[in-house]
Amino acid sequence: MTDQLIDTFGRRHNNLRISVTDRCNLRCTYCMEEEVVFMERSELLTFEEITRFVRVAAPLGVDKIRLTGNKLEQKIYRHHSGYPGGLKEVPAKRLRPTRADWMLREAVLGMLPKNKLRALRAKKLRIYLDEKGLARHAGQKPQAAAL
Secondary structure, eight states, X not given: OOSSEEOTTSOEEOEEEEESOSOOSXXXXXXXXXXXXXXXXXXXXXXXXXXXXXXXXXXXXXXXXXXXXXXXXXXXXXXXXXXXXXXXXXXXXHHHHHHHHHHHHHHHHHHSOSSTXXXXXXXXXXXXXXXXXXXXXXXXXXXXXXX
16 A cells, blocks of 8 residues: 555645535536536535545645535534433534634544543644734744634
8 A cells, every 4th residue: 555645647646625515616627527417415425424534545645635615504513402402503604703713623623533542632732713822822833723
């Protein structure tokens, strides 16, 4: 097994672009036929399957991953209060303006393996929405990331 991602033309790739939907409006000639037949929703990859695919591709030298599609409308965060009828569903589009840090933490936690070290790793994760938070950890040279 090779440790690189190589396509059929022999080109080595280090970035991966994954579409979460087949409803693209660009109609590129290299990926869309003239008569487009969209797939059934059940045939598309779920977010869990996409995560598993990324975990398999990462050791092959992939260091850039981009999700394309209608993620903000499709992703729904669910929480249950424990009472009958207590299931709450909130779309990512509604959460992003106020709780972007929580959404990022949930995404990272979903990528960590479900073992004893998960809680220790998650405890070290620091997410700040402003420059003041980064300034508190200036000695560790944190890097800002756009959400």
